[in-house]
Amino acid sequence: MEVRFFDDPAAFLETAGGxxxxxxxxxxxxxGIAERIRAQRAAGLPWPDGVPCWFAAVVEDGQVVGTAMRTAPFGDYPAYVMPMSEEAVHEVSRSLLDRGEPVLAANGALPAVRTFCEDMATATGKRARVAQHTRLFELGGLVEPGRVPGGLRRARGDELGLVASWYAAFMADADEQAGREPGASAHETPGEDELARRIEGGRVFVWADERDRPVNLTAATAPAYGVARVGPVYTPKEQRGHGYASAAVHAVSAWLRGRGERPCLFTDQANPTSNKIYEAIGYRPLVDMANLLVE
Known part of the structure; x- marks a missing residue:
């Protein structure tokens, strides 16, 4: 068993894409992130200074038996760990420590991500703890919610400031809804240049009321292997309770499915409201995941 690290996402996908x-x-x-970084590099966009950027494939007898990456440009630059055997996780941990790269945060599938952070905690004399329990859902049979005034449309370029402010507010409000201190969860907030590209790409939507005033933001990633991820989903506090999030996620999900893409999304398990909304639309749980810190 060996761990192969890739600075080039295209080379990683060539090895692990199957x-x-x-x-x-x-x-x-x-x-999705490997595809996005590959496209950004092809367009000549710079990577942020000091932010790690690698992908890893665990190979045993010529077969890829595990994958991971470290590309997150926030907090302690958490790794992302896919499902793999305990032995494979230990091999990734050892390889990183051997090259002098202790990792003090990680997200990903359980139990692999917990094992990874426990390895790092043992090596650094710290403790690993779960900061957030998440769950990956895939859309099953799409169920239409009740009638909601207004409709879905793509965000416009002149709404960049509004979109940016809602992206910035999303995680703090999600923390508050889940009973955490607002802003407690480290996360990426895309800059306006990146958001402008996403708006131009046509995958940032707003639910607009009958006066065409945006009351909800719902986005979707570009597809990777035919799968697109819905999120973030954000409704300002003063507009909540009217069903806008349900209507918007339903409409975006239907749009993705109409394009032949498989919609999925992540939820915070500590937020029963969002979990209930998505399950009512037709999303079904696929795997439990977690974000862990080594402190």
Whole structure:
């Protein structure tokens, strides 16, 4: 068993793409980010200074038996760990420690991500703890919610400021809804240049009321192996309770499915409201995941 690290996402996908494509919903984050970084590099966009950027494939007898990455540009730069055997996780941990790269945060599938962080905690004399329990859902049979005034449309370029402010508010409000201190969860907030590209790409939507005033933001990633991830989903506090999130997620999910894409999304298990909304639309749980810190 060996761990192969890749600075080039294209080379990583060439090695591990077949395995990722076998379970494309489970692989949505790692495959989607690899594709996005590959496209950004092809467009000549710079990578942020000081932010790690690598992908890893665990290979045993010529077969890829595990994958991971470290590309998150926030907090302690958490790794992302896909499902793999305990032995494979230990091999990834050892390889990183041997090259002098202790990792103090990780997200990903249980139990692999917990084992990874426990390895790092043992090596650094710290403790691993779960900061957030998450769950990956895939859309089953799409169920239409009740009638909600207004309709879905793509965000416009002149709404960039509004979109940016809602992206920035999303995680703090999600923390508050889940009973955490607002802003407690480290997360990426895309800059306006990146958001402008996403708006131009046509995958940032707003639910607009009958006066065409945006009351909800719902976005979707570009597809990787035919799977697109819905999120973030954000409704300002003053607009909540009217069904806008349900209507918007339903409409975006129907749009994705109409394009032949498989919709999926992540939820925070501590937020029963969002979990209930998505399950009512037709999303079904696929795997439990977690975000862990080594402190």
């Amino acid at each position: 395995v990722l494509a076998e379970q494309p919903v489970l692989s949505t984050v790692i495959a």
